[in-house]
Amino acid sequence: MADIAYHCGEEEMLDPSGLAALQRRKLAAMWPVVLASNAFYRSKLASIDFDPAADSLQKLPFTTRAELERDQAQHPPYGTNLTRPLADYVRLHQTSGSGGGAPMRWLDTADNWLWWKRLWGIIFAAAGVTRQDRMFFPFSFGPFVGFWAAFESAVALGNLSLSGGGMTTPARLRFMLENACTVVCCTPTYALRMAEVAAAEGIDLPASPVGKLVVAGEPGGSIPATRQRIEQAWGARVYDHTGMTEIGALGFECEQAPGGVHLIESECIAEVIDPASGKPVVDGEQGELVLTNLGRRDSPLIRYRTNDQVRVTRGRRCACGRWFARMEGGILGRIDDMVVVRGNNIFPASLEAIIRRFDAVAEFRIQVMEDATSLTRLQVEVEAANGTDTTQLTRQVARAIQDALNFRADVRAVAAGSLPRFDMKATRFIRTTRRT
């Protein structure tokens, strides 16, 4: 396997037919190994007559999260999606258990982990990061995979890389400035939190050497109002990144064409389906992203339903030179999080996109009350910046939601500092279902 490098190699620049051929070569190389020694996929796929070099992927069944969770529950603690003997695995990460499910455990061998780090070489290069950059990771690393591979990749690439674990936000800001960090990797929520604390501490972030923020874990990096707020507060460019514990770090934003997230199709096969029928949607239409990773054969995923709602465009050469598919507007939301209010399909991100337009909103929280007998109700709590006329603000936010989404939300003001702040992923969307 190739070394880790700031990457913009031949594979990344292939045109669609070249990419398709590369994907087939990688799938054909992975296929016999996985079928021979991975119990999970052997029992799922062995009876299917499939030629990995030529047949349509649609001959194969999807892999779902529920299936993986069931496998881990039946074969604790790691399940059977393991291609190599247990002793060969060197890393364990687990999901945050979002959606109320139990955390899912995921093992990687050294080869798999090298693949992760190579992906980050691609992601960083596409964002214009160079060896001279100093990388700051302002959070505590835990069992969640978020940015672990980014950190280790940055070290392997030769960048000075700093972890801000076990520190308060003001201490992290000082640490970042004292060490003249130039790139910050965190969630969009925490980028905003650091900016809020910097303002309170009298720190002029745009005057700092930070020029880029790579954000992940939430859709905020691709929500225009959230992104603009981060970029203004930091005087720096935001790069959205999408990845998952179980599938890998496969989405990145390039320097040349902001507003969309490329999929690293030299390392995966991406499909978009109608989540109800499982049939492919046409390019440019919304649907669920389905991914097959091609370089993580020791804990692979084949046709994995990500639960991510996306709108993918293909077949165009990007200004960055790549032909990789592009998720327009990033990940639009988790399909599980979609609520139907008065006939509208709404994701938390659609509301965030509206609420973040108001500079006077310091923080917000949305509660969705679903009731079997009546209509879904939505309540928005907004925390206003000091000195704001809260009556006017709540009226303006309610009107903006009505204009964009055609329903009336109950918007109310709450006291400054009363809503929770987050270091990692935020919980701003609370759903209660009452069945009476």
Ligand SMILES: [Zn+2]
């Ligand atoms: Zn591009």
